[in-house]
Amino acid sequence: DFSLYLHHPTVTDPTMAPEGHSTFYALAPVPHMGKFVGDWDALKPVMEKRILDEVGKRLIPDIHDRIVTKFSYAPTDFGRDLSAHLGSAFSLEPVLTQSAYFRAHNRDDAIPNLYFVGAGTHPGAGIPGVVGSAKATAKLMLEG
Structure with a gap:
């Protein structure tokens, strides 16, 4: 199935x-x-x-x-x-708690100037999600 x-x-x-x-x-x-x-x-x-x-x-x-x-x-x-890693196309695992808003956000809450981008970050996996993640992260970095 x-x-x-x-x-x-x-x-x-x-x-x-x-x-x-x-x-x-x-x-x-x-x-x-x-x-x-x-x-x-x-x-x-x-x-x-x-x-x-x-x-x-x-x-x-x-x-x-x-x-x-x-x-x-x-x-x-x-x-x-x-x-x-391990041939994963969706980063960690495609489950609800790692989907959309639950994914890692694009800027770390605790460490200044630490940013995340890619299939495991918000908004999600797949080409549109990764491109969206890159745009969101770039915007955050430019804002400082």
């Missing part, structure tokens, strides 16, 4: 795919390698198929036939390519 976040960027930006095509992004949060020590090289294609099957069942029945290009990214990829 898994959760899915689907994003269809070509709805608002048609340049994200060649004319006549669409781009979809599916995110299925999984445990980092410290919580799950399975063989991600073997599991990655299995999970990819299960995710696409679910999207096919719920949204695009012929998705397997429509795919022109695809890739998937697992915790091992995050660890190898991005030096993410």
Whole structure:
């Protein structure tokens, strides 16, 4: 059983795919390698198929036939390519008490001039969250 976040960027930006095509992004949060020590090289294609099957069942029945290009990214990829500790894409752990406002704030409350930025800080993980975190931290640093 898994959760899915689907994003269809070509709805608002048609340049994200060649004319006549669409781009979809599916995110299925999984445990980092410290919580799950399975063989991600073997599991990655299995999970990819299960995710696409679910999207096919719920949204695009012929998705397997429509795919022109695809890739998937697992915790091992995050660890190898991005030096993410234990292959974690969401910083510490994607649980409620580490989400949104509960994440580390961008300026330390006790140590002057100590700032935080990245997936583990407010507002959150993912590219939009990390960019938002960087902007918020830069603003705090410029304010002094």
